[in-house]
Amino acid sequence: MTEDTEIFRHTISVLVDNEFGVLARVVGLFSGRGYNIESLTVARVDETENLSRITIVTTGTAMVIEQIKAQLGRLVPVHKIADLTIDGPSVEREMALVKVVSKGEKRVEALRMADIFRARAVDTTEDSFVFEVTGVPDKVKAFIGLMEPLGKAEVCRTGVVAVHRGTDVI
Amino acid sequence: MANQEMTGAEIVIKALKDQGVEVIFGYPGGAVLPLYDEIFKQNSIRHILVRQEGGAVHAAEGYARSTGKPGVVLVTSGPGATNAVTGLADALMDSIPVICLTGQVATHMIGNDAFQEADTVGITRPVTKHNYLVKDANDLARTVHEAFYVATNGRPGPIVIDLPKDVQLASGKYLPPSMVKHKSYKPQVKGDLKAIKAAVKLISNAKRPIFYTGGGVINSGPKASKLLTQLVRLTGHPITNTLMGLGAYPASDKQFLGMLGMHGTYEANNAMHDCDVMVCIGARFDDRITGRLDAFSPKSKKIHIDIDPSSINKNIQVDIPIVGDVAHVLEDMIKVWKSEVHKPEAGATKKWWAQIQEWRAKDCLKFEQKGKAIKPQYALQRLNELTKGMDRYFTTEVGQHQMWAAQYLQFEEPNRWMTSGGLGTMGYGLPAAMGVQIAHPDALVVDVAGEASTMMNIQELSTILQYRLPVKVFILNNEYMGMVRQWQELLHGGRYSESYMESLPDFVKLAEAFGSTGLRCTDPDKVDDCIKEMIAIKGPVVVDMIVDKAENVFPMVPSGAAHNEMLLGGEADGAGPKVTSDGLSLV
Structure with a gap:
């Protein structure tokens, strides 16, 4: 039974009509059927066709992941669905804004860490930084973890966006 | 005509006519008065109040299931729409094409908690x-045509379709159905030939x-039932139907x-x-x-034909999935x-x-009509x-009578049996029978009912x-x-908590109050006379x-049990499969 119970993490891209209520349909589908959403991003990506792209990171057994894609496919405004986790290699990125409030040595250490993670200070006062860090979710998570003892005060993450590598398109 | 400006209400009614709508089932109210005004001014669409x-x-739903055409509903905003919700959920579960037009408060009032406003x-x-919520009269025709396409395809x-009152009064342009094409919804109807060949090999x-x-065969149209009958007879294999699928294969046939x-x-x-090969067609x-999933048909290879890809591998992993119209x-x-490869x-x-034949010899539906009480099985x-x-x-309501009806009535053709399968909606049968009778005015339409269910929509008399x-x-x-x-x-030690119907009406008098004829039968010897009188x-x-009162429906696969662990009735106390604690939590 292990193959039925093992939980996988998948990144799914959905191309939808940019219309009233479409996000509610997608989110309602996940909550109504008890699927997980680890992160969700949405924005219009095609102005002429008026399409939005939704990127969902979800977890579930192989059977549940298949169901999620099939259920998304039933939604009438959905044009395309791609499972970036199994389609082949893909690029995933997430951005976070991390506010760090600290003084003295901690402040210096925060700046040094930010440098290593290629995080940029996008706002600063004498007592604070706002760092912008971009990368795969693990990197973002690691950076946030390191800021914890250095005065981490507030975190905002965008959730994952992703595309196929190479010439493949959704 | 196509470029002429019309009011929103005129556009909606014209679009319905162009879609071939003959009947609307509805109830008026403030937010749909412009539409009702248009209904008043025309004669080709009949409104049933x-x-x-x-x-x-x-x-x-009854109209749709007995004709294969979509059923159309018109209700007002707020409570009109919320009262329709159960029926919509029922139609969704049983895959019935229904177009429900709901009135809505004027667009500028949406979100203001206006009178009879609901987020429909x-x-x-x-x-x-x-x-859909239509906010521009110019979108009305396209939306109605698209709605019919989506309701009936796949x-x-x-x-x-939620229609704000100001949009019904505004003017816009009409588009005929031929000018509307859906941009994203294109369900797959042809099955993959390789999979079909593999399936035929497995079956042979x-x-x-x-x-x-199941019901997918019926929904696919009468042709699908004919083809199913043809294929099953060609193979000579046995066939069983789900509750939704009864009538797709003639009940009197030896292979059934x-x-x-x-x-x-x-x-x-x-x-x-x-079985060693299961061919699931239009069922889910x-x-x-x-029954118990991990004990479900453990020795079989499974073929699953369904138009909805999400039905495949949802509950049971299958070996040959075929997505397509039945x-x-x-x-x-x-x-x-026939190519005999x-x-x-x-x-x-x-x-x-x-x-x-050995299993059949058990005669699991046998009952004895003895004593003074009428056995419900006998009546059916x-x-x-x-x-x-x-x-x-x-048609049926929901409960014991529904199961007995499924067991003892015989269906030789599709579209003759209307029952709430997926949602199990008490109160379905009486209004559904109305819809069937509207579509087939000269036919004999019977709502097999229980006294509890029938009370849930008794107003329709x-x-x-x-x-x-x-x-x-x-x-x-x-x-x-x-x-x-x-x-x-x-399951609960015979503690009949709130399941006894006290203070029932006198159904004969009730019938008379509504202009119907009421007949009562209490004697097994008079059942035939009563039914004959009813027909006459x-x-x-x-x-x-x-x-x-004490009759139970058997056979019964108790919750959480496997298919081969059936209660057949008449078992001594404690005999037969026990209901496990897991089973007890199942509905």
Whole structure:
């Protein structure tokens, strides 16, 4: 039974009509059927066709992941669905804004860490930084973890966006 | 005409006419007055005034299921829309094409908690296949045409179109159906030929095959039922139908094993459990069918044909999935079968049929009509016999009577049997029968009912009176919510908590109050006379058939049990499969 119970993490891209209520349909589908959403991003990506792209990171057994894609496919405004986790290699990125409030040595250490993670200070006062860090979710998570003892005060993450590598398109 | 400006209400009614709509089931109110004004001014669409909006949706479902055409509903905003929700959920679960037009407050008032405002698209989103809020009269025609396309293509389902009152009054341009094409919704109808060939090979090599077919065959149209019958006869294999699928294969045929599932026949369920090849066509491995999942048909290779990809591998992993419309796929399967690339060995299934005959010999639906009380099974058996050969349609409510109806009525054709399968909506049968009778004015339409269910939409007797619909309501009155009582007997120590119906109305007098004829029958010897009288009466009839209160529905696969662990009734106390604590938590 292990193959039925093992939980996988998948990144799914959905191309939808940019219309009233479409996000509610997608989110309602996940909550109504008890699927997980680890992160969700949405924005219009095609102005002429008026399409939005939704990127969902979800977890579930192989059977549940298949169901999620099939259920998304039933939604009438959905044009395309791609499972970036199994389609082949893909690029995933997430951005976070991390506010760090600290003084003295901690402040210096925060700046040094930010440098290593290629995080940029996008706002600063004498007592604070706002760092912008971009990368795969693990990197973002690691950076946030390191800021914890250095005065981490507030975190905002965008959730994952992703595309196929190479010439493949959704 | 196409470029002429029209009011929103005119556009909607014109679009309905162009879609071939003949009947609307509805109830007026403030937010739909412009639409009702248009209805008043024309004669080609007939409006049936129901007595509660829930009745309108069930009537539209009955109309749709007996004709294959989408049913149309028109209700007002707020409570009109919320009352329709149960019917919409019912239509979604049973894949019935329904277009429900709802009034809405004017666009500038949306979100202001206006009088009779409800977030209709929000509320109905999870109970519809798709829904629309139209904010511009120029979008009305396209939206209505798209709604019909979406409701009837792919796996059918209900669609809500929410129409703010100012949009009904505004002017816009009309578009004919031919000018509207959906940009994203294109369901796959042709099955993958490679998979079809693999499926035919599997079927022809089977030693213990079974066809298990459902409502998808009916939804695919009468042609699909003909093709199914053809294929099953070509193969000579046994077939069982789900509750939704009854009528897709003639019940009187030798190869038919009856209904399967929780109250299916002994032979059908055992054949499902022991088969080596299962051919599931237009059914969805629902929990009422499978019983305990990990014990479901453990030895079989499974083929699954469904138009909805999400039905495949949802509950049960299958070996050969085929996404497509049942009629298309069956047509291809028959072609492949006839090409004889895979020829079954002669007599390959002989042992299997011998086994099936052994199961059949149990005669699991037998009952004894003895004593003074009418057995409900007897009443239905007589109803079936005495209406045989007539142009007859049956609807049901939900509960014990529904299961007995499925067991004892016989369906030779599709679209003759309307029952709430997926949602199990008490109160479905009476309004559904109305919808069927509107579509088939000269047919015999019988709502097989329980006294509890029928009370849930009893107000529709008034609609029946208004339109002189000769609907027959055949109540099996046991003064209990019978199925609840049965579960309480089997699972809760016989503590009949709130399942006894006290203070029931006198159904004969009630019928008379609504202009129907009321007949009561308490004597087994008079059952035939009562049914004959019911048939002979030209107008609506309510039959109050007083039946044995303690009767239970058997066979029964108890919750959490496997197909081959059936209760057949008459077991000594404690015999038969025990309901596990896991099973107790199942519905």
